[in-house]
Amino acid sequence: MENKKVIQWFPGHMTKAKRQMEENIKKVDFIIEIRDARMPESSRNPMLDEIVGNKPRLIILSKKDKADFEITKEWIQYYDKENQKALALDLIKESYRNVLVKYSQEVCSALIERQKRKGIKPRALRAMVCGIPNVGKSTFINTLAKRKAAVTGDKPGVTKSLQWIKLGQDLELLDTPGVLWPKFEDEQVGLRLALLGSIRDEVVSMDELAIFACAWLEENKPHVFKDVYDVEIQEKPYLTLYEIARKRGYLLKGDIDENRLMKTFVKDLRENKCGPITWEKPQ
Numbered sequence: 001m002e003n004k005k006v007i008q009w010f011p012g013h014m015t016k017a018k019r020q021m022e023e024n025i026k027k028v029d030f031i032i033e034i035r036d037a038r039m040p041e042s043s044r045n046p047m048l049d050e051i052v053g054n055k056p057r058l059i060i061l062s063k064k065d066k067a068d069f070e071i072t073k074e075w076i077q078y079y080d081k082e083n084q085k086a087l088a089l090d091l092i093k094e095s096y097r098n099v100l101v102k103y104s105q106e107v108c109s110a111l112i113e114r115q116k117r118k119g120i121k122p123r124a125l126r127a128m129v130c131g132i133p134n135v136g137k138s139t140f141i142n143t144l145a146k147r148k149a150a151v152t153g154d155k156p157g158v159t160k161s162l163q164w165i166k167l168g169q170d171l172e173l174l175d176t177p178g179v180l181w182p183k184f185e186d187e188q189v190g191l192r193l194a195l196l197g198s199i200r201d202e203v204v205s206m207d208e209l210a211i212f213a214c215a216w217l218e219e220n221k222p223h224v225f226k227d228v229y230d231v232e233i234q235e236k237p238y239l240t241l242y243e244i245a246r247k248r249g250y251l252l253k254g255d256i257d258e259n260r261l262m263k264t265f266v267k268d269l270r271e272n273k274c275g276p277i278t279w280e281k282p283q
Contacts, residue, residue: 017177021051027126028174030056030107034131034140037067037088039279040075042192045132056107058127061088062136068278078282091139100144101170124166128174134198141165141175188212192279197270210262211237213269216279224274241265 079086214237231243
């Protein structure tokens, strides 16, 4: 792709969300940052660094069932070497309340020790739950609260306000709206996030997204085309996609129905029809 584009998407409610987070950061002991296990680095929000400062951070790698198991292990080891605690979860099928409390206490061990030395009985730890849109933040909150505490939706920008959720005597969570940074200087980061659905589809070209994903798969997981689509890789990614269209009968008046092809290919990836995929490895 020769023309470098910077994807810009920063609606008004995100400006408000950033301000709310800055106002409430003093009320919490640590941060729970949810990232997508399929792209842990691209789904990291660099804006958080300036907001949270030196607060301890627990990284949750969500949707581990959609990611490559071995690469997820590599990411956890990578964060461990960086002195960051990370935990991979399936937010829907897994029971993780107890393990979350355990990891939270490990992340806040210095605070707990200080309280004990002062003779203070450790209170419930308070965490701010952060994450860019569509990484599963509301699902995480609802599963832990065992009720519909947060609105969920498979599109960005669903959570619009802050709310506290108490988890027994051990943990209190402050939910926040999903916040993206103002622009993506790296075009590849923007395209990866668009693949996750963290950026509204109206903002990106579905053709560009499908071709980007196809080119990456040709290089990194070429077996997908034979196993899933029963086609051979062609000279150019768009020609490979055309083969899929012909195989599946995505035709319009005898010609390739490009709109249906590109949308369906991206939908297949989002719905895991090509198997678990992790789009980036630790550097």
